[in-house]
Amino acid sequence: MNSVRIEQDQSGIVHLILDKQGASANLMDDAFRADMAKAVIELGQLDYPGIIIRSAKSTFFAGGDLVKIAGVTKDNADEFYQMVESIKASLRALETGGKPVVACINGAALGGGWEIALACHYRIALNHKAVKVGLPEVTLGLLPGGGGVARTVRKFGLEQAMPLLTEGKQFSAEQAQNIGLIEALATDEAEMLVMAKAFIEANPQISQPWDQKGFRLPGGSPSSPKLAPMLAVAPAVLKQKTKGVLPAPEAILSAMAEGAQVDFDTACRIESRYFVELVTGQVAKNFINTFWFQLNEVKAGASRPDGIAPSKVTKVGVLGAGMMGAGIAYSAAKRGIEVVLKDISLAAAQRGKDYSARLLDKQIQRGRSSEQQKAALLQRITPTDSADALAGCDLVIEAVFEDRGLKAKVTQEAEAQISESALFASNTSTLPITGLAQASSRPENFIGLHFFSPVDKMPLVEIICGEQTSDASLARAYDFVLQLGKTPIVVNDSRGFFTSRVFGTFTNEGIAMLGEGVSAAAIENAALLCGFPVGPLAVSDEVSLTLMEKIRNQTIHDLAAEGIEQAPQGGDATIDRMIELERPGKLAGQGFYDYPDSGKKHLWQGLEAQFFQAQAQLPLQEIKDRLLFIMAIETARCVEEQVLTSSRDANIGSIFGIGYPTWTGGALQFINQYGVEPFVARADQLAEKFGDRFRVPASLRDMAASGQRY
Template sequence: MNSLRIEQDQNGIVHLVLDRQGASANLMDEQFAADLAQVVAQLQQMTYCGIIVRSAKSTFFAGGDLGKIAEVTTETGQPFFAMVESIKASMRALETGGKPVVACINGAALGGGWEVALACHHRIAFKHKSVKVGLPEVTLGLLPGGGGIARTVRLFGLKAAMPLLTEGKQFGVEKALKAGLLHELADTEPAMLAQATAFIQANEQVTQPWDMKGYRLPGGNPGSPKMAQMLAVAPAMLKLQTKGVLPAPEAILSAMVEGAQVDFDTACRIESRYFVSLVTGQVAKNLINTFWFQLNDIKAGASRPDGIAATTVTKVGVLGAGMMGAGIAYAAASRGIEVVLKDVSLDCAKKGKGYSETLLAKQLQRGRITADQQREILARIHPSEQVADLGGCELVIEAVFEQRQLKARVTQEAERHLPREAVFASNTSTLPITGLAKASERPSQFIGLHFFSPVDKMPLVEIICGEQTDSATLARAYDFVLQLGKTPIVVNDSRGFFTSRVFGTFTNEGIAMLGEGVSAAAIENAAFLCGFPVGPLAVSDEVSLTLMEKIRNQTIADLADEGIIQPPKAGDATIDRMIELERPGKLAGQGFYDYPPESKKRLWSGLEAQFYRAEAQLPLTEIKDRLLFIMAIETARCYDEQVLTSSRDANIGSIFGIGYPAWTGGALQFINQYGLGRFVARADELAERYGDRFLVPDSLRARADANQQY
């Protein structure tokens, strides 16, 4: 056997040791299915008093082999279904063998690993922060296919099981014990084995609750009055969360409810069928590719220069204590880094520190941190108006207003007080790094670190390399972003870089459609139904139309200096009209939306009189395609121009940074899954109807002809 082995101790207890040969983790695949079936057959020939399931790896069990799962097609779906059913049958045989089965969980038991544990009668975990349990399959477009749905529903009931299954929650051991997922904790691994032995010796015969005579589903079965009332609205509530573009949560709910009305084995078979339907679907393949393989590559340093030793930052300076600077200061201080938060006055700097005070007060109130942790984090933030206080900082991040001259001045002031090896970073979202680096005496150590607002919530940081940025500086910046617990993507210099440039096409296309006369509600609803977190009009209000106008004018001026004439964009006239109407956005209390003080925002009723034309209305699919395609095409242009150098940075950046719908797997993966030939043909249709901005780069046409994906 390649993935399991059997050992029997002096107490007559069988140890089923999970130990995949030649691998760092245990996986659930064809080899595991065959080995587990062999174990069951072997146990039937043995005399024993109980089974301890434990791992020889640092983790308990890693779950399914996602590489193999991603390769399953409709043609190979039936053999895959048979393998899943084989694993379940073997686990069921262990569960119903009459002898106690105890899981000793020494490390992470997520997904298939937790399903193995759920098939055991008793679950004990090593009390350590590295141990996590739960069923996160939904985050990769899948459902728990190893009996996880059937057992979780029977253990907790439909209502309590729903968030565990549809939200993919993960639990540390203390919370898992409190929730009833675990039965015991152990302070050491030897103690865990001793506790497992004690349980087996004290329980000669054990049966799962759902296999006992008279068992009733906690909270009631689907037909009971209270449960029927909840289930009547559950699909609508789920659709509100998924926007109808993520099939996994809906499949989970279906498997839960259908499985709760039949016997256990039938429930498991229903679960397997839904599982295979998701595995063979495109959405799961998109999510596995991006959120597992590509994201893990980034975290492992795929875009970081090789051959440069890892570094950590102990002291960072932040210039500008506005919302962005204050957020960056909090992000660093919360990760144990000393922060000098400098502004033009001490009062402004202290106000910036107040942002962290507010965030931490909320966390303390919710029990997420202790009072000591709150004090420690705040003590790391040092408000200042003195540039000399930046002395000793290994990294300084400039987060002042988007004005080239101001950025140049603060760069030169700061550099006079920094160690020679210090890195200087700009948090600009649009101004080219190469141009900003001209103010620096050390342009090779100048880089862009583009954080997203609000910094405490947004997981992405866009690292921008200027023409003179050296590899050591990029490596140090990459390490710093990982040190903050955030996800770095690396791009090359250009106006707007990658994220701001592509995000601008989204807002511009929505505003352009409004200017054409398309209903504002139709535009916003289409974006919602695509899976965008916010519609283009709503997010334009958040950014503010006046800022968009300033960026446009700055771009026109900069390009004019280079002898380039910037033609008007499709949405420019609509922006100008809104500013004339004194409706510049949310900060002013009125933009495309009204913002009543005591109720939710709503679209401004005057939009209809200003822009709406009945003959301009478009089908929902047309509006959706215009929003999805314009961003994907601009991303392809960024790849074509070497602003982006990898599809992983494009996909992760588009989802984490600018809200491209997660179900697509990212902007370039959207092109892949659409089919490059079909994508080019559809883009040409859109270009003919709405303008040359929908024309794809020649490199994309060449890829389509060669049948080569990104």
């Protein structure tokens, strides 16, 4: 057997050792299915007091074979279903054999790995940071298909099982023990085996609670007076969260509720059917492609230049202690990096440091940090008003206002203090890096690091290479972003780069529709129903219309200097009108929305009088298509212009940076799943009706003609 081996120790206990040959981790694949079936037959021929399931790898079990799952279609779904049922049958045979089965968990046991542990009668884990347990399948558009739904519901009851199954949370060993996922913790593997043997000796005959006569579901059955009202509204509550675009949570809820009303084996078959339905669906394939394969490629350094030794930053300077600079300082200090936080006055720099203190106070209140950890982190941030304090920094990040003159000034002040080899980065969101690097005496060491607000929460950093940025500088910047625990994407220089440029099409399209007379509520609701986290009008208020106006005017000025005339955008007149009405956005307390002192924000009622036209109303799908297509088309333009050089960076960046709906798998994956040829045809329809901005680039039209995809 190549995935599982059987060993029997001196006390007769069988050790079922998970050890996939030629691999660094154990997988729930065809080989595992075959080996588990053989192992069950062999166990039937042995005399033993119990079974210990353990791993020969550094992790317990990695979960399902995502390569195989990604390849499952409607045509081979039945074959896949039979494989799933075979694995379940083997686990069920272990569970119902009458002998105690103990899982000894030495590392990560997520997804299929945790489902193996759930099939055991007792679970012991190392009390080590490497141990993570849980059922994160929902984050890949799937549900636990190895008995995880049926067993979790029977172990915890419907109410307590719901967040475990629908939220995909991962738990440390201590957390898992506190909520009853793990029964015992051990300090090392030797102690773990001693504890496992003791359990086996103390429980010579055992069965799962759900296999015992008279078993009742913890917390009550679906028809119980306590649960029935909750289950009646649960689908509506769930749909409010998913907006109907994420099928996995709804399938999980269905499998839970239906499975709770039948016997265990029937519940497992119900689970398998929902699992296979999700596996063959497009959303799961989008998730797996982007959030597993492409995200892992990014973390492995796919866009990092080869042949350059890894580096680490020990001291970073941050110029500008506003919200962005303060957030960057906190993120660096959190990772153990010394930070010099500079602003025009010591008081301003101190206010930036205080931002970290406030974040840490909130974490302490929630039990996620301590006063000692707070003090240690704050000790690493030095506020200053002097450029001299930047001496010794490996990296300096400029995070001042979007003003070319100011950025040039702080660049030259910093470079006078740092070594020739130090890296200098601008956090600009729109200004081309090549132009900003003209103020630098070492443009090969100049790069863009575009963080997203709030920096402490947003996972993405867009790395922008100027024309003279060296490969070594790119590699160092990439390493720094990973050092912060964030996700880097790499783009080439252009106005707005990738994320700001594409994000601008989203806000502009929403504002343009408003200016055409389309209902503001229809625009915002259509965006939410697409899966965008926030509507284009709401997010424009967050950005501020005055800032959008400044960026537009700066762009017009810059392009004019290059002899290029900037064509008016569809939303320009609406932005100008809102500014005339003194409604520039959230910071002013009024924009497209009103922001009352008490109560939730709501759309300004005056929008109807200012813009609404009854004859301009559009079908819901038309509004949704305009928002989805305009961003995807602009992303395709970025590919054609070589601003983007990989679909990986495009998909990860569009979701993690600018809120493109997760169910799509990203802007380019949306084109793939829509079908390149149908996408081009639909874009042409939109162009005929709403303007040439919906015309796809020539390269995408060529792809459609040749049957290619991103």
